[in-house]
Amino acid sequence: MFEGALAGLRVVDIGGSVSTQYCAKLFADHGAEVINLEPPNGFATRLLPPVVSNEHSSNASALHGWLNANKRSVVASALNEVDIKRVLTSAALLLDDGNNPGWLATGVNVRSVISWFGTGESYANYTGSDGVCFAMNGMLRTIGRIEGPPLIPTGYQAQIVGGNTAFIGSLGEVIASELGNRTEPVNLETSIMEAMMCFTEVGVVGSYNSGLHAERMGVNRFPPTYPMGVYPCKDGWLGVTALTPSQWHSFCELLDMQEFADLPLFQTAVGRLEAADILEPMIQEKLLLLSAEDVFYRGQQQAVPLARVPTMEELFRVDQFVERGAFTSINFPAGTQLTVPGTPFRLFTTPPIAGGQVAALGAHTGNYQND
Secondary structure, three states: OOOOOOOOOEEEEOOOOHHHHHHHHHHHHOOOEEEEEEOOOOOHHHHOOOEOOOOOHHHOEHHHHHHHEOOEEEEHHHOOHHHHHHHHHOOOEEEEOOOOHHHOOOOOOEEEEEEOOOOOOOOOOOOOOHHHHHHHOOOOOOOOOOOOOOOOOOOOHHHHHHHHHHHHHHHHHHHHHHOOOOOOOEEEEEEHHHHHHHHOOHHHHHHHHHOOOOOOOOOOOEOOEOOEEEEEOOOOEEEEEOOOHHHHHHHHHHOOOHHHOOOHHHHOHHHHHHOHHHHHHHHHHHHOOOOHHHHHHHHHHOOOOEEEEOOOOOHHHOHHHHHHOOEEEEEOOOOOEEEEEOOOOOOOOOOOOOOEEEOOOOOOHHHHOOO
């Protein structure tokens, strides 16, 4: 029977946040035994939308299902102290969201805490959210229309990044412990906010150092690069980045706009940005006559950085996603099957597990009770 690269490791999640569960998901995807020690009503993620039909409410969250396929659900209050201690002391890693101080003295070799701002930092007592992290790292100020508020990305991107960051550090400490290179218990901390700083653009740093604040310039305006953004085409959407003079020349050729390719003003991205009100309507008009897929492949041949931006209906049919097996299927307790993203990286000798079963709340409690 196939065993993943991390088979034999036990990971226990008592935090139940999107971040701790994504971190644990990466362990589970590679064969580790992951135990969710849940409260009587389950982790809060069990109630997060969107939901799948024909499932009990505690099992219906599509997000919870994606995060927790191939994990074991145990209701913590159904275990006695001996059971709890046995589970924890046999774990290579304990994952926490920083809200469980009573679990500090557990005898676990590696305890990894993932919180919004870090438990010992100046913002430790602040309420965090994905939107707050986007705002604090400077990403929101220049995104959206000039009039009105900035656009706030939806979803749980900050927490996913936090979980991924914690996985890297936690795995390193687990390996060190397994190899005997670390003999004392270790406590790790990951700040979701600090993890999100990897998306901070250099313009934000420049603004901080200079005291100058850039104004929001509108949709598809990301100074100093132009053109840069996502544009509608005849049959889909295309992501465009044309930075260097050669990329601009090739982009003009793709759109049959050769008359603009050699104009001195347009040889720099800043010059094109200054003339965006002139160029933008023409770029939009040309792209609306063309196939996004055709322009994408022709752009590849001419070394223009373009990206096919699929709609949700197109997503599962994108050729490179199909070829790479980017999506897999998970099964819910009542039998509902859902197509979800697979592991975002892979090992070839010991590849990650594809798909899996989502456990109902408390499905494995009896496996960890003392006989």
